[in-house]
Amino acid sequence: MEHVRAFEDQERAATDWAWQHDQPAGLGTGTLPSGRWWWWPLSLEEGPLALLGVRPKDGEPLPGQRRRLLAALGQPLAQALSRARLADDLEAARLHGETEQLRSALLASVSHDLRTPLTTMRGAIDSLLALGDAIPPDDRKELLESTRDEAERLDRYIQNLLDMTRLGHGGLKLARDWVAPEDIVGSAVHRLRALLAPYRVETRVPAELPLLYVHAALIEQALVNVLENAARFSPPGGRLRVEAEQVGEELQFSVSDEGPGIPEAEREKIFDMFYTAARGDRGGPSTGLGLAICQGMVGAHGGRISVGDGLDGHGTRLTLHLPLQRQPDLEELDAGA
Known part of the structure; x- marks a missing residue:
């Protein structure tokens, strides 16, 4: 030695x-x-x-x-x-420059996304405090509903930021359980009922679909993000279609819209963190985290997301592909309950 x-x-x-x-x-x-x-x-x-x-x-x-x-x-x-x-x-310098650019875009977008609902909520509350009983009951109800809707919107933004942090640090834990696809679709559409009100929403979910063995809250959040993205780019009164179907060994959730669509060259980029904010598209300022989070949530289940053409060849169709597991026996489900 x-x-x-x-x-x-x-x-x-x-x-x-x-x-x-x-x-x-x-x-x-x-x-x-x-x-x-x-x-x-x-x-x-x-x-x-x-x-x-x-x-x-x-x-x-x-x-x-x-x-x-x-x-x-x-x-x-x-x-x-x-x-x-x-x-x-040179690569380190380039990445540093991009990081600073993305950080600036994120700060600007998060600031806007958080301030917008807060401004609306404050305006409604100020009106209620200043005018009180002078406001007709119907108008008072409308102001309160507006405050509630903006609070839910703010909650979604914060949830997205928290989910992105957990995904980035590997802290997202999957609590899997058996769930019906129709329950996920129904819950996602209900959560966005106020946002989807100006659109013609159609759901197509066959009753005989197999169960999914997933973390239901995460898949629901992924579908909520896709739906919210579709609504943001759709014209007023436009159609939105939410579908669930079995294709081979996969269960697919898809959301189709009549918006401007996404060019072929950009379809892979929409899942990049901050992409929406960086390109300043017509959908308005946004953190661009929604679809990046979807990719992470679906990927954590062994799935993927694909992009195609929307309704009647117009707009966009986003599809969540989730692998199916061997279906449980009714006795197993009863025992788990």
Whole structure:
């Protein structure tokens, strides 16, 4: 053990000296020649980039011709290392710039998404406080419903931010259970009833669909995000269709709209975090987290999301693909209940 430690200390001293002085060290040199390795700095004008170490099989110092050959071969290697380091530095600078740009976009979008419902809620509450009983009952009810709807909207934004944080740090836990697809669709549509009111919403969910073994709240949230995205890009009075169907070994939820659609070249990008905010599309400012979260939630279940054309060849169709499991026996479900 002492021999190993002495060897390690001797070679470490040789490498340190070669690096600091940009000169060869070790076996066959004037510095620590008793070592077993010959160390040659791979250097350019800015100094050493790496060390080339050679240990002869016979333990004898390398002949001068062999050392000159290795030194010559080390020059293009040093240049290649320098180019690789430069490429890494440029990529790091680019990523830093993109990170700062995305951070700015996120802050601006989150600020807008949180402020908008708060402004509406404050206006309704101020009106109720200032006018009180002077407000007709129907108008008072409308103001209260508006406050409730904006509070629900604010809750969805905050939930998306929390979900994105959990996805990014691997903290999203799946609490799977058996659930009927029609329950997920019904609950998602009900949660967005106020947002979907201006549109003609059609649901197509056959009663005989197999059960899903999923974390129901997460899949429901993913469908809510897709529905909300479709409504945001749909014209007033436009059609929205929500479907669930079995295709092979998958259960597919799809949402189709009559909006402007998504060009082929951009269909993969819509799942990038902050993409909507970065491109400033006509749907209005948004964090762009909704679809990125959908991708994470569905992916955590072993599924995926695809993009296609919407109703009658117009708009967009987003489909959530979820793998089906072996269906449980009724006795198993009763025992679990």
